Amino acid sequence: MKVVVIGDTLVNSQTLIEAVNEMKLGGTIEEIESFEWYSDLTKDQFQEHILAIERGGPEAVEIPAGIIEALSNADYLFAHYAPISRKMIEAGQRLKLIGTCRGGLENVNLEAIKEKEIPLVHVIRNAEPVADFTIGLMYAETRNIARAHCAIQQGKWEKSFSNDSYKTTLANLTVGIVGVGYIGKQVIERLNGLKVSVIAYDPFVDRERLAADGLNVTLKENLTDLFKEADIISLHMRVTPETKQMINKKYINLMKPSAYIINTARADILCKEDLVDALRNKKIAGAAMDVSWTEPIPTDDPLLKLENVTLTTHIAGDTVDAIPRSPFLLKKVVNDYMEKGYSDMLIKIE
Template sequence: MKVVVIGDALVKSETLIEAVKEMAFAKDQALDIAVYEWHSELSKDEFQEHILAIERGGPEAVEIPEGILADLPEADYLFCHYAPISKAMLEAGKKLKLIGTCRGGIENVHVETVRELKLPFLHVIRNAEPVADFTVGLMYAETRNIARAHAAIKNGKWEKSFANDPYKTILPNLTVGIVGVGYIGKQVIERLNGLKVPVIVYDPFVDQQRVQSEGLLVEFVSDLAELFQQADIISLHMRVTEETKEMVNQHYLKLMKPGSYLINTARADLVCKDDLIKVLAEKKIAGAALDVSWTEPITADDPLLKLDNVTLTPHIAGDTIDAIPRSPFLLKKVVNDYLAKGYSDMEVR
């Protein structure tokens, strides 16, 4: 069994090798692992230049690891982080059964060739678990006033009364509505299931039976309006597209209960800022917690800063010391899931 791994400045080849050895195909088989490096000698700051080049121009705009084309014809699997997987590399890999990258973006892969060759391609949202943890943390912080109580004390005030006083209760007494049941959404659901919090979800693009077969305890609702009407906490986990940009606007915000909260650890542009500020200022909902901002960093005159029912953090939900370096082990989990089930939500088709 031949496996090719490519390390870089952020994810070491040694970590990729460790993860490969824990993949299901490696059991009871001798592994021949060919190791390549893509600017692994650079510092993180120096590596940013190459990240920018590949994100702007794709895998054909940068050089591939020297000598790799000689190893690929006999390779069964190819794994990397940010290194390019070019058209020439894919066409050279005549025996490839699967390729995988341990990052969410796919700019470094020649996806058109992947599709032409009908080659299974898996990737991971490498900071999914940190974002899911942080999302649940924001639910606690906003509903129980943790951050604003701390801020008050730091400013010399001993506050024990807050804007959401009529609605304060424990998390299991609240129903959380998840919009977007992708990889991060599922991670949030897993955590809420463990906390015995009722969960309803809306995602027209997922297979409901598949989600429920994975052991997630959720109730699907038929449309987005129903979720906004029923949920006490609404958490957004979608990508920004032409269809989803400012999707959460006054139409849906007006459907929310007076004691409900909006949580956003995805992208600011999913929400119409003016409409959200209006419902918060008028106390039409209990509060919001936002890890993303329409302008980063947020400006000193931003009206959000004047509100007493919003928790703001500076886009740090996915920021942990191990999210990127340990991402090969998240890829291992996705690969093993794919090998067991024959499908994966993280497969690019």
């Protein structure tokens, strides 16, 4: 069999090759052909191409030279940030599986994969760091950690905050998880360890699999119930046409005045105007977000004038080992899929 890998500045092709050699693909790997997608750039230079693919998708950027010919007789394709375009997918007449190991799927033409009925395994390379960070934001916002520090730097010794009448320990709160994918499950696992009550909503989740994974969570039939009941709502969905601005005033207005929103997923899940209105008018207690609708946040952004929001600079997944070692996480998931015939990381394209 033949495997094609595509490296880039953040994940080199040699690491992908090492991971492929540990994959149990059901036969002998006769050839691994590697390609590079701007691997010679610095991280700062590579950022330009990251933004291009996130804004325009795989058809808006150049694909590696020679990749079309290589895919014509390839059985597997593995990449990190490189584009997986329609032209590439259509060239891969023998492809049995495609695997990626980055946070989102903006670099993949999902419609073409659906048409060709090629299984797509997507590993969220920084799931554990993001899950850790999500819990950190819950503490930071509900207990005013960041804003107390900021006040001290400004020469103030603040002891009173806008959420004073709601402050309590995390164990006294119910956390609502929206989206029980890989990261959502990691957050639930951590909350279980902290003995925090967890409810969740995800129309695609398998209840039996959750139980088999040992996760203690109550699934809700709809978002309405979750937003009414939760004290903290943590968002963990992908941005799709169906989820874009899905969390708007329809649901925000259902929240308790003591409740919080946490977002370490994508900003476009939330309707910014409705969130700002709720925070400004104290309809909810607060919000904490690692993502923004424009990055960097403009200096005149209304969020910067609010006293009940914690903002960070899209760093939830930024650890020294998460990205470079992501092919080995992909290896683990591919092996699980090859053995069982299914995986939590197998993308269901509706």
